[in-house]
Amino acid sequence: MDRKEAMEAFGRLLDIMDDLREKCPWDRKQTLESLRHLTIEETYELNDAILDNDLPELSKELGDILLHIVFYAKIGDEKGAFDITSVIHGVCEKLIHRHPHIYGDVEVADEEEVKANWEKIKLKEGKKSVLSGVPKSLPSMVKAVRIQDKARGIGFDWEHKGQVWEKVQEELQELQVEVEASSDRVLSEFGDVLFSLINYARFLNINPDDALEHTNRKFIQRFSHMEEAIKNDGKDMAEMNLSALDEYWNKSKTNEVD
Numbered sequence: 001m002d003r004k005e006a007m008e009a010f011g012r013l014l015d016i017m018d019d020l021r022e023k024c025p026w027d028r029k030q031t032l033e034s035l036r037h038l039t040i041e042e043t044y045e046l047n048d049a050i051l052d053n054d055l056p057e058l059s060k061e062l063g064d065i066l067l068h069i070v071f072y073a074k075i076g077d078e079k080g081a082f083d084i085t086s087v088i089h090g091v092c093e094k095l096i097h098r099h100p101h102i103y104g105d106v107e108v109a110d111e112e113e114v115k116a117n118w119e120k121i122k123l124k125e126g127k128k129s130v131l132s133g134v135p136k137s138l139p140s141m142v143k144a145v146r147i148q149d150k151a152r153g154i155g156f157d158w159e160h161k162g163q164v165w166e167k168v169q170e171e172l173q174e175l176q177v178e179v180e181a182s183s184d185r186v187l188s189e190f191g192d193v194l195f196s197l198i199n200y201a202r203f204l205n206i207n208p209d210d211a212l213e214h215t216n217r218k219f220i221q222r223f224s225h226m227e228e229a230i231k232n233d234g235k236d237m238a239e240m241n242l243s244a245l246d247e248y249w250n251k252s253k254t255n256e257v258d
Contacts, residue, residue, distance in 0.1 A: 014084065017070050021078075032075055039068045051213060097121065119153040130154055141209050144198045152202075161203035168196045225252035 020027040046061040073084035082090075098121050100106035101114065108114050119130050127133060130153070134146045151157065158164050175189040201208040226248045230237055237245070 013066070013070055017067075017074050021074055027071075030071065030075070032072065035068060035071060035075075039065075042068060051210075097125075115149075115153045116155065119150060139209075141194075141198065141212070144195055145202070145208065148199055148202055158199070158203070161200065164196065164200045164203050168193070168200055171196045222249065222252045 022028070042061065042064045046058070046065060049058040049061045069087075070084060073082065073087050076087075077083035096103045098118050099114075100117065100121075101108045106117065108117065122133065123130065130150050131147055134143060134150065138146065148157075158167075171189065171193045175186070175193050177183075178185045178189045198208045201211065226245070227237065229248050229251065230240070
């Protein structure tokens with residue numbers, strides 16, 4: 001990467017943002033609140049590009065995210081609250097402070113010690129809880145992963161995966177008891193099963209969100225093949241029984257790429 005060229009490109013983006021905010025009716029109208037849902041959408045589009053391993057598209061989506069960062073900073077500057085310079089300096093200072101093994105005299109043995117130090121430093125910075133940095137609006141599965149990861153960072157964790165699997169089995173049994181009793185605790189117990197499975201995925205070095213998305217895409221692919229085959233045979237899915245659908249479903253498995 002050419003550092004000078006990168007700085008010039010960033011400066012060009014800032015200049016364009018100034019022009020748009022001054023001259024474009026749509027850009028002038030935007031607020032922090034109006035941009036929020038668009039930023040969320042752009043983040044999901046970035047996520048899609050990553051999952052598809054589409055590097056050209058990933059580059060485009062990163063540009064869109066960067067535009068939003070610059071846009072927020074521009075509005076912050078107009079409000080006299082912050083600007084892009086203070087945003088960048090702020091994250092730089094945070095990174096330096098939270099990496100004493102790089103910018104100080106702290107020694108660490110591995111990644112786990114780095115993460116543990118990170119959480120301890122955050123508490124010293126005034127965080128009321130290790131879990132206070134987990135956004136409330138995160139999707140539930142992602143939130144569970146972050147909660148468990150942060151708890152692990154300060155040593156609150158199982159010692160080995162066998163213990164976690166035993167917990168999964170325990171939670172499944174508790175769920176079954178409540179289901180058979182038609183209890184109002186089914187919702188809670190089902191959540192406990194999911195939470196323990198997410199925990200187990202962590203011990204298998206599997207991202208549960210990635211795993212579920214893989215299964216989602218596999219199901220969509222298989223279902224689409226089934227629909228196409230039924231249509232080619234001149235049949236109507238809505239008029240077929242489950243047994244007939246299962247035959248097409250099983251045939252569609254041979255066409256999928258896992």
